[in-house]
Amino acid sequence: MTGSEEGSVSLEVLKTKMAEFAKERDWERFHSPRNLLLALVGEVGEVSEIFQWKGEVPKGLPEWEEKEKEHLGEELSDVLLYLVRLSDICGIDLAQAVLRKLELNAIKYPVHKWKNHSA
Template structure:
């Protein structure tokens, strides 16, 4: 079995949706809403856990399975969203990291981002 790649997974998701005639429902708005719901379901697993319990969530098979399923749901909707809008998610992430490296230089105190649209004496 070969390792999955982003394009292959996007193709499989599109084929899955097409086989069920779901494309009319896979609008950017609907996919963004579904992504938000699935992210909330992931958060729900951790909602009342202490930081220590949350760090051990993958030690318990049942909770590990729930986390993995919700991660898969979040990723599935994100990849479908990107596919519909033509966003390359890996390129978008790489470019965002590049911008954040400029906004948050090493050694700057936390919470002190450089805002390119604001004038400052820095």
């Protein structure tokens, strides 16, 4: 993928690709913050449906069939793409917001107080 290292892609590349995708289809007029948020919530619901009734599953999903993992990957991708598009439409630099949030979380949950404790 253009602008990425093997196995990774930047949020900036995703943002650009999503903007191009919407523009090519004349979907920009439908991409209001509200509409994108509702679409994002719908996609999160689809991820939830995949896990529904499975109980707790171990890390790496070792008992899942490859087809199930592929479907999960598609739905998680939809969530990420809508989130990136929503942040772009709202004028939020998502990469910077994430880094700032990590710093705030480190202050809120210092290692010496929270190591081996769940938040």
